[in-house]
Amino acid sequence: NAGVTQTPKFRILKIGQSMTLQCAQDMNHNYMYWYRQDPGMGLKLIYYSVGAGITDKGEVPNGYNVSRSTTEDFPLRLELAAPSQTSVYFCASNGGDAGNNEQFFGPGTRLTVL
Amino acid sequence: AQKVTQAQTEISVVEKEDVTLDCVYETRDTTYYLFWYKQPPSGELVFLIRRNSFDEQNEISGRYSWNFQKSTSSFNFTITASQVVDSAVYFCALSEETSGSRLTFGEGTQLTVNP
Numbered sequence: 001n002a003g004v005t006q007t008p009k010f011r012i013l014k015i016g017q018s019m020t021l022q023c024a025q026d027m028n029h030n031y032m033y034w035y036r037q038d039p040g041m042g043l044k045l046i047y048y049s050v051g052a053g054i055t056d057k058g059e060v061p062n063g064y065n066v067s068r069s070t071t072e073d074f075p076l077r078l079e080l081a082a083p084s085q086t087s088v089y090f091c092a093s094n095g096g097d098a099g100n101n102e103q104f105f106g107p108g109t110r111l112t113v114l
Numbered sequence: 115a116q117k118v119t120q121a122q123t124e125i126s127v128v129e130k131e132d133v134t135l136d137c138v139y140e141t142r143d144t145t146y147y148l149f150w151y152k153q154p155p156s157g158e159l160v161f162l163i164r165r166n167s168f169d170e171q172n173e174i175s176g177r178y179s180w181n182f183q184k185s186t187s188s189f190n191f192t193i194t195a196s197q198v199v200d201s202a203v204y205f206c207a208l209s210e211e212t213s214g215s216r217l218t219f220g221e222g223t224q225l226t227v228n229p
Contacts, residue, residue, distance in 0.1 A: 040222075041221055042120075045216055058216065090159065101215060102149070103217060105159040107157070108158070
């Protein structure tokens with residue numbers, strides 16, 4: 001199993017540009033998450049999904065959109081990049097609907113908006 | 115609302131010292147889950163432990179041990195005989211049963227172990 005994969009690893013955007021961060025998992029997990037980690041800070045939840053076709057906002061959803069058309073993929077879309085979105089983005093997944101399950105994290109995407 | 119506080123922003127120790135990382139949490143749920151993750155300089159997140167609210171037994175895994183005390187809402191992490199490879203940021207996280215598997219993270223503690 002590849003686990004949770006994210007592309008790209010690094011990206012530099014100009015203000016106002018848009019991009020999609022890709023996330024895929026091959027563990028047949030229903031639950032998937034997007035977090036952002038600002039420098040020197042903990043992770044904050046952006047969006048999550050409990051299954052294909054179902055998404056919901058987390059703590060910091062403004063400026064982002066998601067979709068979940070398949071169990072495997074959970075892309076994160078930035079429409080109008082702003083410097084405040086400079087961060088490291090982590091995608092995660094887990095298989096259960098109880099908090100007892102460990103979340104598996106991808107390697108992260110480091111995004112800089114200039 | 116759930117909250118996790120890691121009051122120690124940075125800790126610096128000399129190799130072979132013991133070190134304890136503090137974690138205090140807030141929740142209204144009676145069923146919840148606590149986690150510790152390690153983030154080495156390479157940036158990935160490494161799962162260390164999960165504990166549910168009904169299991170207050172302390173746990174030891176090699177040089178790592180965890181002390182869970184519901185009375186003080188704390189879930190502290192101790193590294194015995196620290197090593198340089200333990201240098202990392204350590205995150206404590208909480209998940210409430212009513213919020214599914216969503217994690218709330220603390221701000222993290224940067225541990226530096228000097229030779």
